[in-house]
Amino acid sequence: EFGPERRVIAFQNLGIQCVRRREVRDAILQRVSRGINPFNVPREQLLQTEEYDLNVVRLCFQIYLQDETGMYSTMLPPIVSNPIYDNRAPNTAELRICRVNKNSGSVKGGDEIFLLCDKVQKDDIEVRFFTQTWEAKGSFSQADVHRQVAIVFKTPAYCDTSI
Structure with missing residues (x-):
């Protein structure tokens, strides 16, 4: 359900694939080459991977609208999710x-x-x-x-x- 009155989309069975610490730099370079940088962080800062917290992620969604010719040419601003924490990591898991x-x-x-x-x-x-x-x-x-x-x-x- 998505429209002017309801702006929520549910994704069923969505998984998050973890990136190993040694693969973070390559993953960032891949995103930069595709133009994926929703917060417009400078490239040099993006590559300071030793400061990354690998137990929390945000999902970025990019939406393109279809025009009259059937082409997806109108790009909407990216939407970024709230932080998603790894429940298995002791430093981010909710204590139970x-x-x-x-x-x-x-x-x-x-x-x-x-x-x-x-x-x-x-x-x-x-x-x-x-x-x-x-x-x-x-x-x-x-x-x-x-x-x-x-x-x-x-x-x-x-x-x-x-x-």
């Missing part, structure tokens, strides 16, 4: 808690909790406990993160231990 061994503990803190999750990065984790007026973090070290899928931590003391 799969299982936790306890959901209650002492107000004094110090309870050991085992949290099973999808892939996480050891150096980019914090476990937060909070209410509207209080916040504290669970304590653990990088050694307490097991194979990117489990975190063992100790609970903090609650702000009011008299409850």
Whole structure:
């Protein structure tokens, strides 16, 4: 469905083919030779491939309108999608808690909790406990993160231990 009232197109079974780090430069040169550069980035900047994040992409769509003779001669401005993140990459995947061994503990803190999750990065984790007026973090070290899928931590003391 596409028209003046509805400007959404759905693509079924669309896949994204990954490019290896060593092949990025060739892929960029191929796009430049075809005139594909929707953000008009200077060529020198495009070729600085070491700064590319290969875990996120945007799709660029180019539309040509058919004229009266049947030729596709009228080119519309390119449309670029929102970023699409690789869900398998730990640094871009949305964190998902799969299982936790306890959901209650002492107000004094110090309870050991085992949290099973999808892939996480050891150096980019914090476990937060909070209410509207209080916040504290669970304590653990990088050694307490097991194979990117489990975190063992100790609970903090609650702000009011008299409850």
